[in-house]
Amino acid sequence: MKKYTVKDYKSKTKPIWCPGCGNYGILNALYRALEQLQIPTHKIGIISGIGCAGRLPGYMGTYGFNGVHGRVLPVATGAKMANLDNTIIAVGGDGDGYSIGAGHIGHAARKNIDITYIVSDNGIYGLTKGQASPTTPLGIPTKTTYYGNIGATFNPIRTLIAYKASFVARIFSADIKHSTDIIAKAITHRGFSFVEVLSPCVTFRGKDQYDYFREKSFYIPESYDPSNEVNAFDYANDEDVLELGIIYKKSRPTYDEALEEVRTKAKNGGVSSKLGLLNNFEV
Amino acid sequence: MKKYTVKDYKSKTKPIWCPGCGNYGILNALYRALEQLQIPTHKIGIISGIGCAGRLPGYMGTYGFNGVHGRVLPVATGAKMANLDNTIIAVGGDGDGYSIGAGHIGHAARKNIDITYIVSDNGIYGLTKGQASPTTPLGIPTKTTYYGNIGATFNPIRTLIAYKASFVARIFSADIKHSTDIIAKAITHRGFSFVEVLSPCVTFRGKDQYDYFREKSFYIPESYDPSNEVNAFDYANDEDVLELGIIYKKSRPTYDEALEEVRTKAKNGGVSSKLGLLNNFEV
Amino acid sequence: MSRNNIVIGIAGSGGDGIITAGELLVQAASSDGLFVFMLKSYGPQIRGGESSIKLRMSEIPIASQGDKLDVLVVLNWKDFLRFKSELLLEDNVVIVSDSDDKFPEEDIPIDKNKMKKWYKIPITEIAKESSGTKQSKNIVTLGIISELFNLPKEALKRSIKKKFSNKGQKVVDSNIIALNAGQNHVKNSLTKIDPLEFEYKEHEPRLVMEGNEAIAYGAIYAGLDFFAGYPITPSSEIMQWIGRFLPKYGGTIMQMEDELASINAIIGASFVGKKSMTATSGPGISLMNEGIGLASMTELPVVIVNVQRGGPSTGLPTKTEQSDLMQAIWGSHGDSPRVVIAPADVEDCFDSTVLAFYIAEKYQMPVILLSDGFIGHRKESINPAHLKDKKYGFKKINSRKTPTKEELKDYKRFKITKDGISPISYPGIEGGEHQTAGIEHDEYGYPSSDVDVHKKMTLKRYAKYEAIKKDFSFERFYGPDDAEIGVIAWGSTKGAVKEAVKKANEKGIKVQAIIPQIIYPFLMEPFKKFLKNKKKVIIVEMSYSGQFTRYLRGFINFGKHGVTTFPYRITGGAPFTVEEILNKITEAAEKK
Amino acid sequence: MSRNNIVIGIAGSGGDGIITAGELLVQAASSDGLFVFMLKSYGPQIRGGESSIKLRMSEIPIASQGDKLDVLVVLNWKDFLRFKSELLLEDNVVIVSDSDDKFPEEDIPIDKNKMKKWYKIPITEIAKESSGTKQSKNIVTLGIISELFNLPKEALKRSIKKKFSNKGQKVVDSNIIALNAGQNHVKNSLTKIDPLEFEYKEHEPRLVMEGNEAIAYGAIYAGLDFFAGYPITPSSEIMQWIGRFLPKYGGTIMQMEDELASINAIIGASFVGKKSMTATSGPGISLMNEGIGLASMTELPVVIVNVQRGGPSTGLPTKTEQSDLMQAIWGSHGDSPRVVIAPADVEDCFDSTVLAFYIAEKYQMPVILLSDGFIGHRKESINPAHLKDKKYGFKKINSRKTPTKEELKDYKRFKITKDGISPISYPGIEGGEHQTAGIEHDEYGYPSSDVDVHKKMTLKRYAKYEAIKKDFSFERFYGPDDAEIGVIAWGSTKGAVKEAVKKANEKGIKVQAIIPQIIYPFLMEPFKKFLKNKKKVIIVEMSYSGQFTRYLRGFINFGKHGVTTFPYRITGGAPFTVEEILNKITEAAEKK
Numbered sequence A, B: 001m002k003k004y005t006v007k008d009y010k011s012k013t014k015p016i017w018c019p020g021c022g023n024y025g026i027l028n029a030l031y032r033a034l035e036q037l038q039i040p041t042h043k044i045g046i047i048s049g050i051g052c053a054g055r056l057p058g059y060m061g062t063y064g065f066n067g068v069h070g071r072v073l074p075v076a077t078g079a080k081m082a083n084l085d086n087t088i089i090a091v092g093g094d095g096d097g098y099s100i101g102a103g104h105i106g107h108a109a110r111k112n113i114d115i116t117y118i119v120s121d122n123g124i125y126g127l128t129k130g131q132a133s134p135t136t137p138l139g140i141p142t143k144t145t146y147y148g149n150i151g152a153t154f155n156p157i158r159t160l161i162a163y164k165a166s167f168v169a170r171i172f173s174a175d176i177k178h179s180t181d182i183i184a185k186a187i188t189h190r191g192f193s194f195v196e197v198l199s200p201c202v203t204f205r206g207k208d209q210y211d212y213f214r215e216k217s218f219y220i221p222e223s224y225d226p227s228n229e230v231n232a233f234d235y236a237n238d239e240d241v242l243e244l245g246i247i248y249k250k251s252r253p254t255y256d257e258a259l260e261e262v263r264t265k266a267k268n269g270g271v272s273s274k275l276g277l278l279n280n281f282e283v
Numbered sequence C, D: 001m002s003r004n005n006i007v008i009g010i011a012g013s014g015g016d017g018i019i020t021a022g023e024l025l026v027q028a029a030s031s032d033g034l035f036v037f038m039l040k041s042y043g044p045q046i047r048g049g050e051s052s053i054k055l056r057m058s059e060i061p062i063a064s065q066g067d068k069l070d071v072l073v074v075l076n077w078k079d080f081l082r083f084k085s086e087l088l089l090e091d092n093v094v095i096v097s098d099s100d101d102k103f104p105e106e107d108i109p110i111d112k113n114k115m116k117k118w119y120k121i122p123i124t125e126i127a128k129e130s131s132g133t134k135q136s137k138n139i140v141t142l143g144i145i146s147e148l149f150n151l152p153k154e155a156l157k158r159s160i161k162k163k164f165s166n167k168g169q170k171v172v173d174s175n176i177i178a179l180n181a182g183q184n185h186v187k188n189s190l191t192k193i194d195p196l197e198f199e200y201k202e203h204e205p206r207l208v209m210e211g212n213e214a215i216a217y218g219a220i221y222a223g224l225d226f227f228a229g230y231p232i233t234p235s236s237e238i239m240q241w242i243g244r245f246l247p248k249y250g251g252t253i254m255q256m257e258d259e260l261a262s263i264n265a266i267i268g269a270s271f272v273g274k275k276s277m278t279a280t281s282g283p284g285i286s287l288m289n290e291g292i293g294l295a296s297m298t299e300l301p302v303v304i305v306n307v308q309r310g311g312p313s314t315g316l317p318t319k320t321e322q323s324d325l326m327q328a329i330w331g332s333h334g335d336s337p338r339v340v341i342a343p344a345d346v347e348d349c350f351d352s353t354v355l356a357f358y359i360a361e362k363y364q365m366p367v368i369l370l371s372d373g374f375i376g377h378r379k380e381s382i383n384p385a386h387l388k389d390k391k392y393g394f395k396k397i398n399s400r401k402t403p404t405k406e407e408l409k410d411y412k413r414f415k416i417t418k419d420g421i422s423p424i425s426y427p428g429i430e431g432g433e434h435q436t437a438g439i440e441h442d443e444y445g446y447p448s449s450d451v452d453v454h455k456k457m458t459l460k461r462y463a464k465y466e467a468i469k470k471d472f473s474f475e476r477f478y479g480p481d482d483a484e485i486g487v488i489a490w491g492s493t494k495g496a497v498k499e500a501v502k503k504a505n506e507k508g509i510k511v512q513a514i515i516p517q518i519i520y521p522f523l524m525e526p527f528k529k530f531l532k533n534k535k536k537v538i539i540v541e542m543s544y545s546g547q548f549t550r551y552l553r554g555f556i557n558f559g560k561h562g563v564t565t566f567p568y569r570i571t572g573g574a575p576f577t578v579e580e581i582l583n584k585i586t587e588a589a590e591k592k
């Protein structure tokens, strides 16, 4: 059998992200996680919306889909549900996911669609050159908040737990080893896996963002039990510190499993073909 | 000063909801809450999207806006933020709010827009005649789930807490007195107030839905402290029972307050009118 | 007077079971091999409101609902009033009404001098007496009219048995009793004085369907793999039928959170190589326009059904209109090619859906199927034999061209070809890995903002139109080629136009109609043929802003063809009548 | 050769400060009263990619960017190559390049025989030596070219001082040193042999703006109360400028979660009586179509700006195109009237925005302002005096008609009137309580699905078009009325068309152009006047599918007017050149 290396997961295109951008870390961790899991390149679909992070599929030697802003999860849902043979990974920015795409996460999560969703969260709109996002800290001036950002920030981890996502984790793009490990676990997890990435935008949030993330974050200790959603919710208080690792995880039936039951019911005469017409459709 | 009565809050149109529909209870509670608060009819805007619940503004003697499916909160946000003099109340169904409108709640909540949002949650699409909604229980057959509903349900209370809504309550449309009280409190609350209503759809969920809600729900005891979001999150476990009353409440600055600060900064020379051109705009 | 073609209207309250009565009659008539055509209409209430049906049955093929009623049945006069503009009466109409309905006679807007006969029958009373409940009013009514007008009696009995069998023998029996009671009342207590008598021979049973149902079947027939949608009137039944049947064939159906999700989910499914579809109505399309543009740019096959309703905005959800035409063609930003197809009747819904998949898969682009509430919700006979003999049959729609081994060596997903069609690979195909993007890209799929690349790729995407224009023609002409008067119409307007053209020619006005199925890209050839002898052309459409007229003028220089156009554009709500169109033809004929 | 009209191009890497150099030069030129026109262009990278500017400055008014460069400045040849189709060269171009850039000479695509002069100057070295950092390359370059070609030297110094003053005296000084170093290098070490010399007299300082900036100012001038938007290239600057200035005037600005929210928020704001606006580009409009239809149905004034970019889908975000025209007109489902206005240059952005508010408020409907990336992002001189003297001035736009006391007695929000305009009340007005709905409704606003109500209300909504057609005319004709050759164009195409028409007439080809500002509804009167003497008409547009052509044909029966049309439709990316259009005019003139 073919052995896949990091090189196989790379495309011929060189990333055009700014030097120092957090997305490089995510990309590298993803290469390594896939190598670790040895998933054939032609059985992977990397789906994205629009944003700096959304350029990632173009740098993959797998199948990639770079759609429109905010719709990464619907595309990924369709791609997964239409052919369960493939590994589908959705990637995108905080604007793409938490702002314009906010309506989709809850539904992919509660249905437990068996995909992995990686959000490159830099707390800014990178591609459009520096406007506020739902995770831009209070008070910060951006292109659209000339006098400082107002309105409380969005808490992705707590929200995803409330949405009943079955795997909720956070990583820091600067730690490629840890990120590789968590991404691999997320891909392996059966059901909807969510990975929030602290990913600095050196251009529009400044280089300090690395320090900021480093100072605020800590690794979840081994002793932590991620299976209780109330504890996990409590843990993910963003006014405090940023936990790195798997914050919540609990297995439950996936949507494809439930749909398979539906098909069985339908085939077992659950429905009679009213007009005889449908006989024509049998192969 | 004019004294407003329930009659003033009624329009000339007779509701066309099915006999026994939960929306009648919501409507009556709203009439009474407004009477209790004595808000002038011409300073109220009731905003809705589309659905059976969305017909409510038409039955009000106030200003009403019946827009498109799922956009009740953006319309209400614009209506409130453009003129703070008015009391803005958004109403809609579970499909309108939790399905197609899901992307807006988190943002109205985190920004703490000073409006009240009442969701008539019947766990079904009423107006379109009986398809599954995000709160339709598992296993139930509906027009779109012929073989039974699949996928976990959406938990509105937990989600709204994760969204940082500053007022989160649940009522049962059959208890008009309690509902009146909570709605009045929600309107009075400064900031984003969310009221989830257990509101039976007798036509597409059957009359049993009254019993089901009655059995599952209980009134929150006086001793309960709604100010802690972790406790509140824990409390709102929908696999358990349905709490009636204020589940979470905490005051924090509203978006209009924050914007007022921005205006002050801008006026205090925070920005120089680069081209002299803007002088022309001064009145 | 005996006849083999009759139009019946029934109106009453929601609780009266009007719709059930209509459906039973339709069922009965078609099992006896008659052609049927039935419209339903409701008030705004979900329950307890008014409702009505208009049912035409005939031994010979029919294309429209029939303009006016030969028979009007009223269970409640107040409710009838709401439908009076939809239920127009022939001068010599026969009326059957419930004498237990105490509505003041002077308020009933009927010209009593003209009507042939008014039977006032204690329907409620008969119901209560026979079956013990007034709930069986509708069945009693069926008994009455089947006896009065000789409608399919035995078949009606069979339909009732079939319909209620799953509710137990008791329910079946009590309904049969009610039917008999109605029939007996006529036989025993009435003097039948009107000469109206329906007469027909039995034929092979026919299939009856609603347009939405036919689209669902057509899609499954064409090999649909994946459906994602969001409910909306008047399209929801498509998803509902598919939800019942598709899982049987191993396919996947998902109710999504909204239309943005639906269109993007089917794009995702198409990306992994599957035949996919969504269905919605105007408001949903307005939300899908970005996604449709994405499918156009990524050259992914998807079928989007729009069952049009009255607009704009929420508009008239339960009423029909043809005012989403321009949006179907131009709704997305940018130059974003797509194909627009319009079914013209229920049978054509099946055909057009199959065709839509064929085109989508072959040319790798979004295809919009533009139906409307009139077709979607009406019941109409279709020819079962016809369905078996499709040009593009099930499983034969493997028209998606995948790359050869040779092509995979240096795989260009968006390879520039003469017909614009590039071999498409998808996850699962080794060596075909690539990125598909909504951003402009080169032949490999790499993003590019180069002006020349954009030009080349735009031309490539539009080259498909030329291929389609070559590959397809259509032959839906009615009337003689040498007519100087023409009618151009589209979609559900076909029925009334077809019958009006027939009548006009019978009356001696030579006129020909053309009803395209592929609306966009514009196929000029058939129109050239059509316009050859025309001097005056009536353009019929249910859009006040005249979208079809503007569209046609954009592509046909009528002035150059020496043709004067007579746009006939009305606001939506009620379907065209044959008479309206006939009048326009006559007017045009008389104009100097 | 001395001249008062020059086109300069500068290309280099992102770090080279090309854009800053261009902006300083623009600033300098306009403070000396010159007319300027500057385009910026970037590669796909956010940082460190290539960038270029094309700058025209002139003592006499100019309408376009100028086709070809008189002067090309290259800091990096590799980067220049990416722009070679945007930076075309005059045959006798003068080139200035950095001799420190070691790109192989044979790969430089320049015809060395034709060019006038190629100065290779060690720009990097001069920068390092003078200011100690190569970062000042751009300022050194300004020094060099200002000295070489006599560009506004003193003004440049002022601009530099102003620009860097907030960074401290040290930064200012070191930049002035760099400027001097560039100038001194030319004076001391170069033999200036080309005769190209810019010459002008000083005039009153001019204002320079980008189109997006002008729209922001226009909106505030018109009394904007509420803005809601979502960032998108190339429109974001509108929101950004408004975000800086509107709070000063007490207005409200909100960045929403998406475009669905933006359009609905401004509808909400309009519902409470406020002037409101949003701005986006194609993908955003595709999402707003449902909301635009809602504004149309609820008859609420809103202004929607679309700064068009290349499509379809994500397309070419940073490039211009005119392919959202049909979407602006027909993008929403249903017959949903709206007004479409297209600004034709930067100054017109201001005017059109004011007009958009005037029309929206007066006729109570959505107005789409269709700008594009070419206008939005270019810098152009405008006449400050002109801005002070607006037809529809600030605070004068109180055109929203509210109900009188009398009308409030039995208030009908959607009262049927001759011009379709009904007095509008909003929260705060006692006695004007009503429901506004996106569902069809009667005059009071009560929902209705009655066919006749729908008809009446549709006609009412469309009656506004007749009123608008009566109230407005436009006078943007260029060239003699009696010309037999015509050019029809819209929006940003104006500049090149205007200059081409002028040149053609100078060359003896009689030609006239018409550039509408109100695009939809279609104002026939000016076109009638225009077409009177025309035999051949060129339709110029940047849309491959020919949207403008189709649109015009939908409303003008060219055949009947005896006019042959010559559609000239190109894919987007690079703005039209004067020469391209001149060629088309010549071709048309020669065609039999």
Ligand SMILES: Cc1ncc(C[n+]2csc(CCOP(=O)(O)OP(=O)(O)O)c2C)c(N)n1
Pocket: A050, A051, A052, A053, A054, A068, A069, A092, A093, A094, A095, A096, A097, A120, A122, A124, A125, A126, A127, A128, A133, D230, D231, D232, D233, D259, D283, D284, D287, D314
């Ligand atoms: C419908 C639509 N709206 C807006 C845009 C413009 N846009 C592109 S990317 C982006 C946001 C980028 O921010 P984020 O998602 O956080 O990604 P990042 O660039 O920071 O990785 C926006 C607003 C668009 N392409 N489409």
Ligand SMILES: Cc1ncc(C[n+]2csc(CCOP(=O)(O)OP(=O)(O)O)c2C)c(N)n1
Pocket: B050, B051, B052, B053, B054, B068, B069, B092, B093, B094, B095, B096, B097, B120, B122, B124, B125, B126, B127, B128, B133, C230, C231, C232, C233, C259, C283, C284, C287, C314
């Ligand atoms: C964009 C759009 N999609 C779909 C619809 C159809 N539609 C109208 S109401 C509704 C859902 C109704 O359910 P809910 O919001 O729960 O309200 P209820 O009727 O149960 O009160 C749907 C899908 C629509 N009007 N617009």
Ligand code: SF4
Pocket: A016, A017, A018, A020, A021, A022, A023, A052, A053, A122, A126, A127, A200, A201, A202, A203, A204, D046, D047
């Ligand atoms: S702008 Fe920010 S997010 Fe985008 S590539 Fe640069 S550093 Fe990365």
Ligand code: SF4
Pocket: B016, B017, B018, B020, B021, B022, B023, B052, B053, B122, B126, B127, B200, B201, B202, B203, B204, C046, C047
């Ligand atoms: S369908 Fe259900 S929600 Fe709608 S009016 Fe009837 S009972 Fe109420």
Ligand SMILES: [Mg+2]
Pocket: A051, A093, A094, A095, A120, A121, A122, A123, A124, A125, A126, A133
């Ligand atoms: Mg971001």
Ligand SMILES: [Mg+2]
Pocket: B051, B093, B094, B095, B120, B121, B122, B123, B124, B125, B126, B133
């Ligand atoms: Mg509901």
